[in-house]
Amino acid sequence: MSLTKKILIALALGVIVGIGLSFSSPDLFHGVNKYALEPVGQIFLNLIMMIVVPIVFVSIVLGTAGLGDPAKLGRIGMQTIVFYLVTTAIALSIGLGVGYLLEPGKAGVFDTSNADYSAESPPPIMETLVNIIPSNPLEAMTSGDMLQIIAFAIFIGVALAVLGEKTAGIYRLFEQANDILIFLVNGIMRTAPYGAFALIASAIGDAGLDALGSMFMYMVAVILSLIIHGAVTYSLAIKGIGKASPLKFYKEFFPAMSVAFSTSSSSATLPVSMKMAQERLGVKKSISSFVQPLGATINMDGTAIMQAVATVFIAQVYAISLGFNDILMIILTATLASIGTAGVPGVGLIMLSMVLKQIGLPVEGIALIIGVDRLLDMLRTSLNITGDATCAYIISEHDKRIESKKSKSKI
Template structure:
């Protein structure tokens, strides 16, 4: 009997959870409802705890080996600088597009009131505000203070993730500047930790359907169909923001920087975009992306062989946008006043974490957990995002892959390559 893929297991779990939650109803109504609520809470809490368990070692090890891997191979030269600069720049633009979209649509509010009650968020809004902070002129300064931890071990124990990310970036870079034998030992050490954490992550994800069932069933039992409205507005906000970034922002970059017709790239990358959408995996799509970019966009092998594999690892425009929208949606639902400092923290964390955990299954959920922790928001709201996550994951992966193609064309142009994005017949990609 063929094994059901994880995303189908999660979709089935969501459907079953909604039905079970609606049947059992509010926990105060019946003994059955109260007992069912206990089961839902047990499963959901275990899953959230497992995600919390892997966050610190996973993000630290992944960032260290990612930065060290680029530096030790000498790829931080001109080509590397252009590529990384583009990926960071477009990632920042994507986050800002998401930030504007979610502030305009405000999916976390219903008729001007926070949607926390409808979404069955357990934590009291005043408690959340107290935990996050009221904001003020010194908040931005405090954010930068938190980025440089006085004690790295203490920062890890208290989930001060901005400081850990900053430390990991420095450690990964300077790890390659020591004696070769020491650098190799350190790289093997952190690479081993990363491999172990990936295996633990895979183990946690095997139980994701049960965790998702508990989280979604709890919401359905407490709110009935009331949660559908805010979640649908949230999903539409993400889709619209992704569309703006893919159809307007990145094509404008291609037109302004290269002068080529940017919409030819959609045709050139058609097979890769469809594969990315269906698999929700940038890495799985990479061979087809490289084939399309070389044959149809006419980017050289020298450029594409560097830009595209790096992009499949660190270029997560769609993921960064989604993380920003999701974090602010949850903050709105709690009624948190989104000061400049809070939103700045979310923007920075979304940009960095979209790179740091790019290779992890269901990476956005882990990364959003990191962002919520960095801002001080409770993690129980994470379960809400699973309802529409599969389709949104497919869309943001396609966005990521398209961004890789855009970068390859722009970097190729800046490297002096000619006759890119021809208007002639496209070759069939080798799949």
């Protein structure tokens, strides 16, 4: 049986067990969760997180060195950032449109008297940009600061590319390290069905059907927006720019999407998503190694959709009308915040609190959506990493066409 089928079966069984546990007594759920589901899920997460920093660092060094020409690196970097910003703005627009269409937060339906949420303050965007350059690369690696790790790896990669034969031995060492990490990824993926089962069963059992029922329309609005963005925006990019079949793309990339669904972490899924992109989708290793780690840090289309729908939902709950200027401010603030808050824990809710403050909505409204946020986080993480792979794929295909034209012109 293929790994994809095993993960699908595990997810289905996890949903069934989670629903069953939600009907059981709290003592039974806490016992099963504490002594079975949580340990298995946490072991799986730890196995993946164990190799995230090494694989990001090694992959970006090899990817940057493989691109060779610093001008080419700059061109690909610009294409990547533009793609991420444009798709984030589109995702926000879709979320706002669906939110207004379905009206998930009609005034008077929800009790806001006990709603309470303490918003964390994100770092200023200029501070985030300045801190991209690590003062201590080793500290950045131990703390898992992805932007700083990416920056340091790019510097090393550029140096290897410029020095060429002088550092051939070091480059070979990085290639051997990459082989070791890919071997570990292959081994860890064998445990993915068990981890996926435990994580989804725990999440659904913990949320409970009562929370799901009361927030049903909000969940429908978020899920519908995610589906539209994946089925329309990414499919058009894959078909129009990548010149490929979207159905084939999703089929080949599905194992990474399922891991993202169960872990709710773009960073944790990164080793798997890079493996799927390179081996199944044929993305050039040098481009995948640069574009996908960067996307896992700053590209958050799924999170942007949640913010858009949640903003409309909270405005409707509190019977506060949003004007055209407010809509534009939501799109602008959330798009810029996706880079400004990169790498901050709980980034989705922090970004949402920024948006709510910017347009004068009560931040306490976030308390209404926290109960189902964990389940929706699974879906939006799957969309996030799909966007990263889409960007890597279309840039890789474009680069292949450029190289093909150059080779033909020489002939």
